[in-house]
Amino acid sequence: MTGNESPTGRDLTELLSAVQNLLLDAPRVEQFLTELAKLAADVVEPPASCGITTSYDGQPRTIVSSDPRAAQVDEGQYAGGWGPCVHSLATGEVVEIADQESDPRWPEYRVHAIALGVRSSLSLPLSVNGEVVGAMNLYDFDEPEAFDIQNRRRAETFAAQASTALTLALRQAHDAELADQLEQALATRSVIDQAVGILMAQQRCAADQAFALLRKHSQNNNLKLRTVAERLVAKVSGQPAPQVAAFQRRPNGAGGEPRPGLNGGGAGASPGASRRG
Template sequence: MADERSQAGRDLTELLGAVQNLLLNAPRVEEFLTDLAKLAADLVEPPASCGITTSYDGQPRTVVTSDPRAALVDEGQYEGGWGPCVHALATGDVVEIVDQESDPRWPEYRVHAVALGVRSSLSLPLVVNGDVIGAMNLYDFDEPEAFDIQNRRRAETFATQASTALALALRQVHDAELAEQMEQALATRSVIDQAIGIVMAQQRCSAEQAFATLRKHSQNNNLKLRTVAERMVARVSGQAVPQPPPFRRRSASSSGGAATGLGDGVPGA
């Protein structure tokens, strides 16, 4: 028995390490969650089916599954708004069904789940910064009581680690969106400055007067200021406007603690 527990501990450690590898290597959150569901399915032996549920516009939806069976079980809960994964998502409670055929909760769901071959299940909330943003649902099709104390603890530990990794993955998405916005801002500022220089040379005027000319043309033709500037630069240079290199924020160690920033935005851009 001690050897079995030791082996289970090593297996769980391996699974938790794999979660961190997913976070480092998965290029998109969707791929991260898909691989996460497949890892979660391996928490018990034989493997269960795993579905990860979240909420879109106030309605529960399955975002990823380890296999098609989990999706079918999940979907059967959404129309009526009842079932273990819906309950875990709504309340943040862990929901275990020891024997699906005899469990008295959610009678309509029980009929649906039994018809699909579910024998037992475990639904665990995924909590990020105190908010329940999803539920990890494990369905066993082989036997009742598949989630004994040891397997339940393993699943709860895995769900906690998965929640932390998910929070970091969502942060990475936010950072990627921020970087994209920064790149767009840099491109806008650069091309407008070039266009201002062209107008200054052509009309022998100040930078303020050149900018006013560009902005007036933008308003009269219902075009974005950046579009006006790009067309002017392309016409004069005979080449399409190149895009700037990807935006990279300097770390505190490389910048003496100062964060990289942009100057004031260009009005009307």
């Protein structure tokens, strides 16, 4: 038996290869992360429960778990800011609890973990270029000292691979969120431009004066500027305000980062776009 194999568990090389395949095959970030947690649970023998914690808006959060019990153990640590996964995320240290019933650290967490049946655990930081981007938390519910030297080495090797994968997944999620924001901004600007054009024709005024009329109506009626514009366009045209083409992510050249793009080409900013937001 090699150092990459456990007596009955999956080959470590197979698991590491599966992480790479997930990046290529998973259609959504959520699915990728869920499958990553399931793979991590199989790294040790016998399989453990796995939760993956990261920081979101400055707060620790379990983004995925292999099963509900792992998420419950993770989330019980967040309110008080204590426990192995929170400590690993904050410090970049590996935290092993050989026997949950006798471990003196984090007494409040110990009560919570024992109530959920945790016997031992291993929390490993997920780091890229010296920056901790998450923590991989493995929980055993069967016996103390479940993470022997071989299991720990396998888990550490997998965590190093998962660190890069998690960074890429979070970047994709950020890019998708940015694309949504850009799409909303473009849709808002488009309908406002249409409404300004209508008012310029109706009132025989300049663009700045027409925009001021829209903004005044928005403030007086406590409505969003986009809502006022949509209603005006719909009233004049007799149809709902048309929606702009959706953003699509596409490669930025060979091997480049994904970036937002428009069907049919890019769109430049129109005068006054920054003013209107």
